Amino acid sequence: xxxxxxxxxxxxxxxxxxxxxxxxxxxxxxxxxxxxxxxxxxxxxxxxxxxxxxxxxxxxxxxxxxxxxxxxxxxxxxxxxxxxxxxxxxxxxxxxxxxxx
Amino acid sequence: xxxxxxxxxxxxxxxxxxxxxxxxxxxxxxxxxxxxxxxxxxxxxxxxxxxxxxxxxxxxxxxxxxxxxxxxxxxxxxxxxxxxxxxxxxxxxxxxxxxxxxxxxxxxxxxxxxxxxxxxxxxxxxxxxxxxxxxxxxxxxxxxxxxxxxxxxxxxxxxxxxxxxxxxxxxxxxxxxxxxxxxxxxxxxxxxxxxxxxxxx
Numbered sequence: 001x002x003x004x005x006x007x008x009x010x011x012x013x014x015x016x017x018x019x020x021x022x023x024x025x026x027x028x029x030x031x032x033x034x035x036x037x038x039x040x041x042x043x044x045x046x047x048x049x050x051x052x053x054x055x056x057x058x059x060x061x062x063x064x065x066x067x068x069x070x071x072x073x074x075x076x077x078x079x080x081x082x083x084x085x086x087x088x089x090x091x092x093x094x095x096x097x098x099x100x101x
Numbered sequence: 102x103x104x105x106x107x108x109x110x111x112x113x114x115x116x117x118x119x120x121x122x123x124x125x126x127x128x129x130x131x132x133x134x135x136x137x138x139x140x141x142x143x144x145x146x147x148x149x150x151x152x153x154x155x156x157x158x159x160x161x162x163x164x165x166x167x168x169x170x171x172x173x174x175x176x177x178x179x180x181x182x183x184x185x186x187x188x189x190x191x192x193x194x195x196x197x198x199x200x201x202x203x204x205x206x207x208x209x210x211x212x213x214x215x216x217x218x219x220x221x222x223x224x225x226x227x228x229x230x231x232x233x234x235x236x237x238x239x240x241x242x243x244x245x246x247x248x249x250x251x252x253x254x255x256x257x258x259x260x261x262x263x264x265x266x267x268x269x270x271x272x273x274x275x276x277x278x279x280x281x282x283x284x285x286x287x288x289x290x291x292x293x294x295x296x297x298x299x300x301x302x
Contacts, residue, residue: 001103001105001106001218002105002106002149003213003216003217003218003221003223004216004218005211005212005216005217006109006113007146007150008207008211008216009211010113010116010117010146012203012204013117013120013204014117014139015203015207016200016204017121019196019199019200019203020124020196020199020200021124023192023195023199023200024124024125025124030129030171030174030175031124031129031132033171034129034132034171037136038120038123038124038136041139041143044147044155045143045146048147048152048155051150051152052150052151052224053221053223053224057236057240060152060154060155060237061245063152063155064237065252067155067158067159067163068255068256069255070167071163071256071259072256072258072259073259074167074170075167075170075263076259076263076266078170078171078174078263079262079264079267081174082174082177082267083266083267091178
């Protein structure tokens with residue numbers, strides 16, 4: 001049978017790949033958003049695996065809320081991205097230095 | 102190797118390879134499509150954890166709504182703007198170091214000695230009459246009703262925010278603005294141009 005550690009290792013791999021995506025794709029905001037989605041997917045997988053192996057449905061409720069928040073986050077992030085592109089004609093992270101931070 | 106194991110390892114491999122494709126693809130359209138593949142494969146894996154409702158929600162909401170939104174935005178932006186891909190080689194060593202450290206550590210923590218089948222035995226199969234959606238609904242509409250309502254309100258706020266951010270005002274109205282009119286100065290509208298006078302022939 002598939003053990004809990006198999007699920008957790010799969011989630012760890014996905015999370016690590018998402019982190020790698022954020023480090024590598026520093027230019028492109030869309031790729032950053034997609035990497036964040038990958039990391040959220042990994043976290044949700046962890047929740048579901050523990051929920052299954054401990055026979056407790058609360059983990060699934062938590063995943064439900066995470067999915068809601070992630071959908072809202074993606075919608076607002078993409079709206080900000082569209083506005084940004086209209087203003088600056090670019091979505092490169094390096095060019096977002098208006099605040100001189 | 103049982104059928105369940107076969108399904109799990111096959112779709113886990115597909116998910117990992119597709120997520121590598123997301124990270125490594127230079128074209129965001131390809132990246133979004135790889136992410137769709139990742140979501141499909143992970144939906145199958147979620148199905149193996151007996152989370153049928155959430156697996157379907159993952160396909161419907163993520164693939165059907167969120168990734169479609171991503172694809173729309175990617176295609177709305179100019180392709181040459183989107184296609185920049187410079188930092189890959191520069192940041193690859195750093196990324197590899199960080200990720201190998203992260204994955205190695207977390208694999209060490211979640212190793213089969215601690216989270217194997219001995220520590221967490223596979224729970225017994227539910228009877229045929231067991232309904233995941235029903236149980237989830239029972240929990241969601243009783244104990245978690247307030248978080249549920251807060252989530253609904255948050256979705257509404259997200260809709261309003263997204264529309265307010267990206268909505269463009271239509272410049273069709275020809276109404277007058279008295280404030281702007283009274284601020285008008287002569288210098289804004291009248292320009293005196295010196296024209297050299299013609300010479301007599």
